[in-house]
Amino acid sequence: MINLLSNLKIQVPxxxxxxxxxxxxxxxRIIEDGIKLIDEVGFDDFTxxxxxxxxxxxxxxxxxxxxxxxxxxxxxxSWYWGWIEYQMVFATHSIEDKRQKLIRAIEMVxxxxxxxxxxxxxDEVALNRIVINEYSKSYLTKEVDNANKEGYFVIYKRxxxxxxxxxxxxxxxxxxxxxxxxxxxxxxxxxxxxxDHFQSITDCNKTVTPMGFFTDLTIKSIEA
Amino acid sequence: MINLLSNLKIQVPxxxxxxxxxxxxxxxRIIEDGIKLIDEVGFDDFTxxxxxxxxxxxxxxxxxxxxxxxxxxxxxxSWYWGWIEYQMVFATHSIEDKRQKLIRAIEMVxxxxxxxxxxxxxDEVALNRIVINEYSKSYLTKEVDNANKEGYFVIYKRxxxxxxxxxxxxxxxxxxxxxxxxxxxxxxxxxxxxxDHFQSITDCNKTVTPMGFFTDLTIKSIEA
DNA sequence: TCAAAATTAACAGTAATACTATTATATTTG
DNA sequence: CAAATATAATAGTATTACTGTTAATTTTGA
Numbered sequence: 001m002i003n004l005l006s007n008l009k010i011q012v013p014x015x016x017x018x019x020x021x022x023x024x025x026x027x028x029r030i031i032e033d034g035i036k037l038i039d040e041v042g043f044d045d046f047t048x049x050x051x052x053x054x055x056x057x058x059x060x061x062x063x064x065x066x067x068x069x070x071x072x073x074x075x076x077x078s079w080y081w082g083w084i085e086y087q088m089v090f091a092t093h094s095i096e097d098k099r100q101k102l103i104r105a106i107e108m109v110x111x112x113x114x115x116x117x118x119x120x121x122x123d124e125v126a127l128n129r130i131v132i133n134e135y136s137k138s139y140l141t142k143e144v145d146n147a148n149k150e151g152y153f154v155i156y157k158r159x160x161x162x163x164x165x166x167x168x169x170x171x172x173x174x175x176x177x178x179x180x181x182x183x184x185x186x187x188x189x190x191x192x193x194x195x196d197h198f199q200s201i202t203d204c205n206k207t208v209t210p211m212g213f214f215t216d217l218t219i220k221s222i223e224a
Numbered sequence: 225m226i227n228l229l230s231n232l233k234i235q236v237p238x239x240x241x242x243x244x245x246x247x248x249x250x251x252x253r254i255i256e257d258g259i260k261l262i263d264e265v266g267f268d269d270f271t272x273x274x275x276x277x278x279x280x281x282x283x284x285x286x287x288x289x290x291x292x293x294x295x296x297x298x299x300x301x302s303w304y305w306g307w308i309e310y311q312m313v314f315a316t317h318s319i320e321d322k323r324q325k326l327i328r329a330i331e332m333v334x335x336x337x338x339x340x341x342x343x344x345x346x347d348e349v350a351l352n353r354i355v356i357n358e359y360s361k362s363y364l365t366k367e368v369d370n371a372n373k374e375g376y377f378v379i380y381k382r383x384x385x386x387x388x389x390x391x392x393x394x395x396x397x398x399x400x401x402x403x404x405x406x407x408x409x410x411x412x413x414x415x416x417x418x419x420d421h422f423q424s425i426t427d428c429n430k431t432v433t434p435m436g437f438f439t440d441l442t443i444k445s446i447e448a
Numbered sequence: 449t450c451a452a453a454a455t456t457a458a459c460a461g462t463a464a465t466a467c468t469a470t471t472a473t474a475t476t477t478g
Numbered sequence: 479c480a481a482a483t484a485t486a487a488t489a490g491t492a493t494t495a496c497t498g499t500t501a502a503t504t505t506t507g508a
Contacts, residue, residue, distance in 0.1 A: 019484095026485075042366040047465065058486050060468080068466075136360040142266040144421045153422070160425040176437045179415055179427045183441075186414050187407045194406060197368045198377070201384040203403045213400045217407075220448040221441050243455095250456075271494065282457050284497080292495075 010082040013151045016075045019065050029055045030065055032121040034072055039126040043073060043134040073130075073138050074152050080131050081155045083116070083124065084109060088162070102166040103215055109163070110188040110211040132192050160185060171222040180221060184214045234306040237375045240299045243289050253279045254289055256345040258296055263350040267297060267358040297354075297362050298376050304355050305379045307340070307348065308333060312386070326390040327439055333387070334412040334435040356416050384409060395446040404445060408438045 009022065021027030033055045038046045046069060052059040066072045088108040095101040113128040139153065147153070163181035167174060174180070191210035194202035204210055233246065245251030257279045262270045270293060276283040290296045312332040319325040337352040363377065371377070387405035391398060398404070415434035418426035428434050 024484080044365060048467090049465080058488090059466090060487085061485055063467075064484080133364055136364060139421070140357055140360060140417075141268060148421065157422065157425050164425075176427045176432070176440065178425050179418075179432075179434075179437045180441070182414070182418060182422075182425045183407065183411050187411055190406070190410050191403055193364075194403075197363070197372065198381065198406075201381050201388075201402050201406045203400045208400070208403075210403075213403045216400065217404070217441065217445050221444045224444040224448055248455080272496090273494080276457095282459090283495090284458085285456050287496075288455080 010079050012078045015150050021065050028121045035126050038130050077135050077138050078155050080127050081159055085159045098170045105166055106215050110214050132189050174222045234303050236302045239374050245289050252345045259350050262354050301359050301362050302379050304351050309383045322394045330439050334438050356413050398446045
């Protein structure tokens with residue numbers, strides 16, 4: 001995987017940006033330091049002005065790449081899900097056993113992420129924290145339906161669909177494959193969040209993982 | 225239940241507000257129209273200025289009740305979970321069969337809400353939409369840990385704990401009772417949201433309900 | 449019932465946000 | 479090397495999220 005990825009570019013829906021940030025040095029810094037700054041101060045307190053001064057550039061130059069900070073969040077989270085999707089597809093494609101394939105897929109979408117050193121300008125661990133803390137804000141808006149129509153969530157939806165298909169492959173009669181797939185992905189983010197802030201309402205900690213919980217939940221649900 | 229509730233006041237942690245909105249006419253209107261306005265324009269576009277002009281009052285008068293709009297959201301969602309908790313406790317307390325008790329509890333926290341006509345100043349249906357669309361924003365902030373320490377989420381956590389206890393009562397050996405309980409509640413909100421905006425990644429629709437999905441999931445998981 | 453206390457309305461003001469627009473300078477490309 | 483493009487610098491605007499002050503109104507309790 002490691003060497004394969006170095007030649008791959010994660011494709012983000014191009015309507016999300018005005019100018020492709022991967023196409024210039026400034027664009028790369030917007031992504032690189034954008035991730036770091038959002039991770040540090042949180043999305044709510046993040047502004048293009050702060051990012052500009054951090055990268056020694058100007059607020060208005062950043063506006064040439066992204067219409068607003070919400071679009072930047074959509075870019076970052078789309079990239080994240082594209083990266084997860086790639087890893088999941090790669091890790092599962094050669095597994096013939098349907099059960100093992102699904103288990104591996106769940107592992108890939110629920111596990112703790114590690115740095116991908118083939119991609120130098122993106123800190124995936126920080127980005128994972130952003131997804132855990134901020135992803136909901138990308139769709140919990142009055143404009144969801146438009147954003148969805150524009151295709152801003154295709155990658156995420158495709159990832160959910162892939163898991164749904166693996167669930168159906170294992171048990172074609174299971175009545176809630178899409179809901180289970182979306183629950184695994186969203187629920188995993190939520191359990192990671194609870195583990196860090198609300199330990200009393202989760203079992204996840206250093207030894208119990210969201211992966212363990214969702215694997216158990218899935219297998220029992222569809223094999224029962 | 226209907227007549228019982230009319231004499232009950234849902235207790236919201238008092239650190240959330242500066243002055244108890246239930247203690248005055250203006251306070252009641254802040255709650256009543258606050259719900260309507262947030263429901264209409266969304267929490268992000270909601271301001272005290274808009275609410276003030278809507279209720280024929282002044283921005284700064286609202287600041288006497290709530291420090292900021294985030295606190296108002298915490299108040300509304302705490303009230304909502306307190307209301308759900310009350311209904312759940314009431315609906316389950318006389319059920320002896322552990323399995324039936326848990327199923328009923330899941331029903332109460334996942335079902336579509338209906339107006340409670342004993343409470344005139346709160347539109348629970350609109351409030352339910354607010355919880356679905358905005359609840360995450362109440363805790364996905366850099367200040368979660370402080371807010372949690374101040375007790376702003378006690379009601380929600382208590383509700384999750386009640387369901388965890390019912391899960392454990394049914395199967396004391398089930399290894400993920402807290403995670404399952406929190407997944408039922410959070411996941412149900414999420415499925416309701418998907419049903420309205422992302423039909424392709426949920427099975428929920430007019431006939432299939434989040435209730436059906438989570439009941440199946442829970443029973444299979446803990447009885448397997 | 450009258451005075452004090454509390455509440456609310458009205459108004460003014462501030463720092464920050466989320467932009468847009470313009471111009472000048474630097475860099476890239478054909 | 480000229481033209482095109484990208485970026486930096488600056489200025490400006492409407493709105494937000496407040497705080498503070500004063501005046502009017504309502505509540506209360508002696």
